[in-house]
Structures are given as C-alpha cells and as structure tokens.
Amino acid sequence: KQEVTQIPAALSVPEGENLVLNCSFTDSAIYNLQWFRQDPGKGLTSLLLIQSSQREQTSGRLNASLDKSSGRSTLYIAASQPGDSATYLCAVVDAGGTSYGKLTFGQGTILTVHP
C-alpha cells in the first residue's frame, strides 16, 4: 500500500526566504505526482503536476522535482511571501490496475511566512 510522508509538518520563515518542502513515497511505481495548496477552510488548488517520466516542473516561483527511483519529491519556493502561507500537500497516483487515477496524499506541511 502506497504511503506518502511530508517533512516538515510545519515551517515558519521570514518573508523573502527560499524554502524547500519534502515529500517521500514508499512505492516508486507511480503515474504522476502533484503538489497542492490548501488555504484554511478552502478546497485544494493544484500547483504542479509531474509525470513519472519527468524530473521537474516550474511555475513562477515554484519548482518541483521528482526522483522516482528514490521515492522523493521536493517543492522549492523562491523568495517567499506572506501570501504563500498555507498547507502544502503532496499526492501521488499509482501506476496500473484500479489504482489508476487515485491520489494518495501526504499529511501536508503547514507553511507560515511572516512579514
């Protein structure tokens, strides 16, 4: 059974810092990996999607990398801003069978960026 772990569970940084969020998964046979953002009381917003054949994806100040063989992904946020404060969730879709299309989530990293 796929398990996804995110480290750290919480992170507090001053505005302007570059930071890294970590995600690991136990079964490397994945179809893709996604990073989401969730604001308090809101739904999830997809930030980046990395297919299993890709190594990284970039969107603005966000960069996500994927090392499938080691079961790891990182989300890099450059020049953090208070508006980046949210919970960041990593999720994988397993390859094959009836797992196709099903996201397995980590518990999330709660990020606070203070002015």
Place this chain on the structure above:
Amino acid sequence: DAGVIQSPRHEVTEMGQEVTLRCKPISGHDYLFWYRQTMMRGLELLIYFNNNVPIDDSGMPEDRFSAKMPNASFSTLKIQPSEPRDSAVYFCASSPTSGRFFFGPGTRLTVL
C-alpha cells in the same frame, strides 16, 4: 469554466437523518472523485468514477454511504443514516485522463 461545483457548502443535521451531497464536475473531465478530510485521518478517497462508472469504492466506510453518477455532469454522495463520526469536509474533484486534479470548495458536514 466555473470549476467543480459542490452543494451545499455547509450542512448541519441530526444523527439518523439522510444527507445528500452534490457535485458538478468540470465539463470534459473523465474522472470524478469523492474525498473526505478530517484532522485525524487527513484526506481519504471514498470512491471514484471513470466515465460515470464506479471504479474503486473500497474507501467507502460502510453501507450507510452510497454514491451515484447518473451522467457526466452530476454526482451525489449519500449518507443514510448519518452519525456524528461522519462529520468532516467532503470534497469532490474531477480530472482529465493523466491530468491535474481540480477540487471543489467542499461541503462541511456536521452531524449532531
């Protein structure tokens, strides 16, 4: 596109009552998912559909839960009878094949 639409946004009911949650996915998406989020267990997949057909319902906790997708633009999740431990935020999400997941705003369910 308006995104994934869920209704109601909030539901407060008494134990034993029937609860029906509704979802309209994004047009053209092949997959529809129902997730439940609690502080204790995080996000859990309840059931998902591909082209309106249920594919995996192994996450449905009990027979009290049922889900339908009568057409490509509508799905329901029903709890009958509801219990206090069903209190959670229920999310509907849709996705094109191999694509990003788009989540709705969720329904916050409180069972007294």
